[in-house]
Amino acid sequence: MSAGGQPPDPRSISKAEKTGTTPAETEMTRPDAQPTASHFIDGAYVEDTGGDAIPVIYPATGETVATVHAATPAVVERALASAVRAQVEWAAMAPVARGRILRRAADLIRARNRELSVLETLDTGKPLQETLVADAMSGADALEYFGGLAADVTGATMQFGGDWAYTIRKPLGVCVGIGAWNYPTQIACWKAAPALATGNAMVFKPSETTPLCALKVAEILHEAGLPAGLFNVVQGRGPVGAALTTDARVAKVSLTGSVPTGRKVAAAAAGAMKHVTMELGGKSPILIFEDADMDDAVSGAINGNFYSSGQVCSNGTRVFVHESIAADFLARLTERVATATLGDPLDEAVNFGPMTTEAQLDIVLGHIARARAEGATVAAGGSRLDRPGFWIGPTILTDLTDDMACVREEIFGPVMSVLTFRDEAEALARANATDFGLSAGVFTRDLARAHRIAAALEAGTIWINQYNLTPAGMPFGGSKASGIGRENARMAMDHFTEAQTIYVGMGPVDSAY
Numbered sequence: 001m002s003a004g005g006q007p008p009d010p011r012s013i014s015k016a017e018k019t020g021t022t023p024a025e026t027e028m029t030r031p032d033a034q035p036t037a038s039h040f041i042d043g044a045y046v047e048d049t050g051g052d053a054i055p056v057i058y059p060a061t062g063e064t065v066a067t068v069h070a071a072t073p074a075v076v077e078r079a080l081a082s083a084v085r086a087q088v089e090w091a092a093m094a095p096v097a098r099g100r101i102l103r104r105a106a107d108l109i110r111a112r113n114r115e116l117s118v119l120e121t122l123d124t125g126k127p128l129q130e131t132l133v134a135d136a137m138s139g140a141d142a143l144e145y146f147g148g149l150a151a152d153v154t155g156a157t158m159q160f161g162g163d164w165a166y167t168i169r170k171p172l173g174v175c176v177g178i179g180a181w182n183y184p185t186q187i188a189c190w191k192a193a194p195a196l197a198t199g200n201a202m203v204f205k206p207s208e209t210t211p212l213c214a215l216k217v218a219e220i221l222h223e224a225g226l227p228a229g230l231f232n233v234v235q236g237r238g239p240v241g242a243a244l245t246t247d248a249r250v251a252k253v254s255l256t257g258s259v260p261t262g263r264k265v266a267a268a269a270a271g272a273m274k275h276v277t278m279e280l281g282g283k284s285p286i287l288i289f290e291d292a293d294m295d296d297a298v299s300g301a302i303n304g305n306f307y308s309s310g311q312v313c314s315n316g317t318r319v320f321v322h323e324s325i326a327a328d329f330l331a332r333l334t335e336r337v338a339t340a341t342l343g344d345p346l347d348e349a350v351n352f353g354p355m356t357t358e359a360q361l362d363i364v365l366g367h368i369a370r371a372r373a374e375g376a377t378v379a380a381g382g383s384r385l386d387r388p389g390f391w392i393g394p395t396i397l398t399d400l401t402d403d404m405a406c407v408r409e410e411i412f413g414p415v416m417s418v419l420t421f422r423d424e425a426e427a428l429a430r431a432n433a434t435d436f437g438l439s440a441g442v443f444t445r446d447l448a449r450a451h452r453i454a455a456a457l458e459a460g461t462i463w464i465n466q467y468n469l470t471p472a473g474m475p476f477g478g479s480k481a482s483g484i485g486r487e488n489a490r491m492a493m494d495h496f497t498e499a500q501t502i503y504v505g506m507g508p509v510d511s512a513y
Ligand SMILES: NC(=O)c1ccc[n+]([C@@H]2O[C@H](COP(=O)([O-])OP(=O)(O)OC[C@H]3O[C@@H](n4cnc5c(N)ncnc54)[C@H](O)[C@@H]3O)[C@@H](O)[C@H]2O)c1
Pocket: 178, 179, 180, 181, 182, 183, 205, 206, 207, 208, 236, 237, 238, 239, 240, 241, 242, 243, 245, 256, 257, 258, 259, 260, 261, 262, 264, 265, 278, 279, 280, 281, 282, 312, 313, 314, 410, 412, 438, 477, 478, 483
């Protein structure tokens, strides 16, 4: 079945090509992406064409493949009202029964992985080769993981010699999820799974750039047995997100987005003392020592910079390489990057896709132009490709200093900055000299050094001899400006519940008079 349940609308697109070569002759079929309606509220698709039209553009060609409408105030109201109504019964349900629904949804997602992955590719432009393994499957992992944990939300008891106390974890109520455009299916599932497992309802607003996938997540959750109203999807830009954030019925906002948006949303939520989880941007370092396995280090740097065309929050875009191995590292890196296969992302042979939006491509090109002007050398890529859509190849910058904008600012595109260092203390100090603190990586065969560095790095997630893997059982999130709170793992259950303490007096009650 095609995405959106509508008949396929075949269009011809060219097949895979290596970087810089001409397209092959083979033709492929692109399925239809238009959803049944813009929003999913109270268990059903809802349309209201009164809201602004939002085009969904296939980044590989620049064509509009679907249109949705931003939520009007009436749509936002319906979503919130249904969530408030549904949450009370959901919270009273046996947790194991809640978990069973989430685990059923995980099975449905896995069974439909290809259809969902194609939709993710149309929404974002990421290669199908990636989306088949990283998006819906990661969403299914989260639903399965939190479905299993749902029955294990426990409090604690404290003894005071006679009197005692205990805590119970209570759901927060109605939670809002707001997504970025790079992982629309995964972000919806990572937020929905712990929220629903712990007895909350969620109203989710996808990024206006990638509005399609969260609708499918809602459809599948309800097919798995989720009662109506518990996972609602409303479309729209910033103002819709702001309306949800400031509504008095909302207890928590979980945002995945940039640091500037995070500051705005956290400030708005703080006014009403709402809970927040902030998954924000980064400029993460990867430290590669002279004893590192060179092939693994190159692979880690490639995965940490060019996967999803660099549109990954945790990317290790400042690659610090020990000066004794820097020439060898760069030679191997440029050789391997030249073998990236660009082409239509729906072709499974393709492993490098376009930027998701033209605006983001322009931001990336602006950073590269500024880096050149500041004296950087472009060792690979660096310019827009002459083809329809929003294309730039994997780009490597060298001859850099730490004060250059390309080394300091999040670029959110396929741009790796390669820097060199002399010793561990220097590498560590430079790695930590940033307001961001999302992630970091270290490649070395010296175990003691690996753990010493990991402990000293100021970042929420550190990978040793690996990069960017995020299993559902592992907490993920940022420190410093990169965020507040953690997604995934048991910790996320704490972020969607609050402790209530009950003191038990065993008598007698002493009083002064
Ligand atoms: N830490 C993580 O887990 C993680 C994951 C993916 C992306 N990101 C970050 O996201 C950014 C890229 O995504 P983006 O460009 O979509 O981010 P963005 O900050 O522009 O938008 C994020 C979301 O916030 C909404 N929004 C904008 N203004 C709002 C407001 N005032 N109130 C409420 N909602 C508002 C947007 O409509 C969108 O849905 C990058 O900085 C990237 O690093 C972080």
